[in-house]
Amino acid sequence: MSKIALIYMGGTFGCVGEPLSPMPEHEFLPRLHRYLPDHLSIECFAAPVIKDSSAYTAVDWLKLAQFIQQLQSQSFQHFVVIHGTDTLSYASAVLARILAASCHLIITGSQFPLLTVDGTTIREETDARDNLWFALEHIFKVDAGVYLAFHHQLFHGRTALKAHTTELDAFRGVASTQAIAQHSQAMTVTETMLERAQNLNILNWMMQPIALEQLEKNLAHVLENAPDFLVLQGFGTGNLVTNPEIIEIFQQLKQKNCLPVLNTQVTAGGIDQRYAVSAWVKEANIAVSDCLGHADLYAKLLALYLQYDQANDWLKHWHE
Structure with missing residues (x-):
């Protein structure tokens, strides 16, 4: 054996x-x-x-x-x-x-x-x-x-x-006897990857029921010192109410090489973008989680960060 x-x-x-x-x-x-x-x-x-x-x-x-x-x-x-x-x-x-x-x-x-x-x-x-x-x-x-x-x-x-x-x-979690999508190709870890990973910066926000004006102010503070990824844990299936000012901040974050990512704070079920409240996502051009949990999203962000330098590339290769 x-x-x-x-x-x-x-x-x-x-x-x-x-x-x-x-x-x-x-x-x-x-x-x-x-x-x-x-x-x-x-x-x-x-x-x-x-x-x-x-x-x-x-x-x-x-x-x-x-x-x-x-x-x-x-x-x-x-x-x-x-x-x-x-x-x-x-x-x-x-x-x-x-x-x-x-x-x-x-x-x-x-x-x-x-x-x-x-x-x-x-x-x-x-x-x-x-x-x-x-x-x-x-x-x-x-x-x-x-x-x-x-x-x-x-x-x-x-x-x-x-x-x-x-x-x-x-x-x-999903039992090992059930089929899930598996990553097909391993990534060989290099010293360059180890050095780059030292600087990975992810900010994760679990949304709370606050006024849009307060959310806008909070996002403006993030814009001053933008992380690499801003994960927004919305309600239910990923619902998050926005306004034009908030969408503008999301676009500015991308200009600062920060990729906003919409996720859900619910632990099972994933994102569902059928609701009208989520129509802003396309306009803001942010990433939407397609992962199997919070840890899986973290691992995906890490892998993208190790492979590409720019937020636009992280978004471009999001579904690969």
Whole structure:
């Protein structure tokens, strides 16, 4: 049987002590090895970057993807990644976008640490080993691609979303048994990409029911220091009421190399532009999300940013 590369990225899974803090990877990995299934051939690796998952950014996930691509050149094709839950869905979406179907990868984490407070043995009550073993047991069963495993469920990596802060059944998404559109071609991570990703700037706004005049003022402030992407999470199917002044600001943002993107703050169902309130979108000439969730949109923006320099090009290649 092929060997599995098990990559540790930190998170609650590897924490010990009171209050919880990460055990250094050179101490944790030998302990982790004691609790791996004997019937599988597994080699453990420390990820290039290990820290609290809320501190991870695109650069860290690109470094992980680059490390996986290096392991692929050493004949590894099956990967399981242990990651913190805070940004687990973002990590899975980025890996799905970058690695596509070039390998078999399942990412997982846990709500409770694997080890006891003193780090000497496994906890009596923990979801860490169950989640890891579930991922390991399924890595040879899934089609090529990226998946997220949690609480005996397996989701397509593009679709996963953390839906509960503390419960064991914490994630939702499209089950791996259902068909979704997959990215067909992997992106080889380069040092140039890593350098460019350092400067990626995304501003995400969940719209609130405020007067148009106040929205206009808020957008005018953004115009003064425009990000690369301004994501507008509208109501329902993406509904957002505008006026000519707001549409003019959207056009000015593009002139400042900022691409406005219309999304929805609803977690399932996607964008629907049938309603008259959305007729302004064509006039404003902004992007409309066609992604499978918030994390998938983040991964798409990152990929566009790495491939093209200009907002007009991001919009031009939006549906590719």
